[in-house]
Amino acid sequence: MPDLRELYQEVILEHSKAPRNYRELATANHMAEGYNPLCGDHFTVYLDLEGDSIRDISFQGSGCAISKASASLMTQSVKGKTRAEAARLFDQFHKLVTGQSPANGNRAELGKLAVFSGVSEFPVRVKCATLAWHTLHASLEEKQSTVSTE
Amino acid sequence: MTTAAKTLPRESRPADVREGGAGFDLEKVRRDFPILRQRVHGRTLVYLDNAATSQKPQVVIDAISRYYERDNANIHRGVHFLSEHATEEFEGARRTVQSFLNAADASEIIFVRGATEAINLVAQTYGRTNVHAGDEVLITAMEHHSNIVPWQILCEEKGARLRVAPISDSGELLLEDVENLLGPRTKIVAVTHVSNALGTITLVQRIIEMAHRGNIPVLVDGAQAVPHLKVDVQALGCDFYVFSGHKLYGPTGVGVLYGKSALLDAMPPYQGGGDMISSVTFEKTIYNKLPYKFEAGTPHVAGAIGLGAAIDYVNGLGMDNIAAHEHELLAYATETVSAIPGIRLIGTAREKASVLSFLLDSIHPHDIGTILDQEGIAIRTGHHCAQPVMQRFGIAATARGSFALYNTREEVDALVEGIQKVREVFA
Helix, strand or coil: CCCHHHHCCHHHHHHHHCCCCECCCCCCCEEEEEEECCCCEEEEEEEEEECCEEEEEEEEEECCHHHHHHHHHHHHHHCCCEHHHHHHHHHHHHHHHCCCCCCCCCHHHHHHHHHHHHHHHCHHHHHHHHHHHHHHHHHHHCCCCCEECC | CCCHHHCCCHHHCCCCCCCCCCCCCHHHHHHCCHHHHCEECCEECEECECCCCCCCCHHHHHHHHHHHHHHCCCCCCCCCHHHHHHHHHHHHHHHHHHHHHCCCCHHHEEEECCHHHHHHHHHHHHHHHHCCCCCEEEEECCCCHHHCHHHHHHHHHHCCEEEEECECCCCCECHHHHHHHCCCCEEEEEEECECCCCCEECCHHHHHHHHHHCCCCEEEECCCCCCCCCCCHHHHCCCEEEEECHHHCCCCCCEEEEECHHHHHHCCCCCCCCCCEEEECCCCEEECCCCHHHCCCCCCHHHHHHHHHHHHHHHHHCHHHHHHHHHHHHHHHHHHHHCCCCEEEECCCCCECCEEEEEECCECHHHHHHHHHHCCEECEEECCCCHHHHHHCCCCCEEEEECCCCCCHHHHHHHHHHHHHHHHHCC
């Protein structure tokens, strides 16, 4: 039986209550909106890209504890990273929350993001955990339309 | 007053569920629903998502199995034994629906896929014939998407205008607003009988009276009403009444459009095909009489028979008994849930049925839903296919418990304990 405490880890609850980098970014030169039509979660991710690297990142919006904490931790994790590094992190994060990541694999790279490992036991919540990441991806790709989890 | 702190842990309480004076043996009734016996995440299932779909009693499951085991044949055209028998069963189900709604004639009962298809049928036939550029269609601010979008499609096609009667902070319609919005350009009114997101029982009879003064027909969306209230379409005087079988303990994929025969007769067909014709040549097709004109193709025969069995089942318990039991349950749930610190109820109309929509502090309903699910409690979280209702209250979603005839006070206590668990996790 999946354990609720595995899903709602302290770090996740704390970030959902006090999200980091939760603001509009004045210096943003890229942005994208993410929307989950099933639950109404809605986030905007702001990016300040300098050449190939993410100089600054922030987000705003509303959603459940998982989606908000994920957005908050994502902004911390990718700040200062290159596009390629951010893409690689998303790939690893996605494997983690969908249960495709070996338990003893190279989770070190994920750092704090490893707290989302419990999500893999709750398949319907994978979309919550990945919404901000899909939005980041869209903003890096400069897609104009709102990304949707559906 | 029972408060959450005083309730005993669920597993330690005796299994006495005959409280509350249901007017029927609740424990026995629960045994009629095999799905309720199972455990979810190691806990006894507490199913409180009845506004989404209800569970099925064994008699409904058996009726469907029996049809496929013994009676399966195509209807209306065959001359053989099975076809005649299947036709008899199918038409018997139609008469069961007729008497359930107290329709004047069985030919006024059209079998469709569900309430959604019934509304689309009326919008695409009555609507396309009678609504023109500059005309208006009046709905309310608490409609399900299925009673909004078909009218939007119609209005867009015709250059007509969709008008929306507002609701109050408690989730009630204001009759003077409805009256003010009715005018010479109004060609049809479509209103829900019971709101799926708020539980409000609307004053449909008064709205119908007001609309009829201007000879405006009224469609009533009864999807959330028929499981909980006795409905008499002749007493209401409505022109169309729609509902889905699966919310009334019947199977999915079958529902009903009731329409006054004079209106149905004048309407063009919805879909063309077999069974809806009297004769076909390449030059001209003569349409069949009611109700077959609106039932193109082989219908959901097993579904209709299952729906008939479901109606027999609720009739056996008595709609008045069911309504009284659910009313008592909703009052108990409203009292105990609203006593929890941080709870905000969404939908506090004086007259309500079945639905308890709520928010808990700033905790997102999805998180509430996941934690309750771990306790074996099934509720709905989200916008309930009524996004304009959420916008009206300035929220993205709610958590919604909704009750059926088989729910117990014990299950309400389990919900209260579950919500306390949510508070603990987010403390």
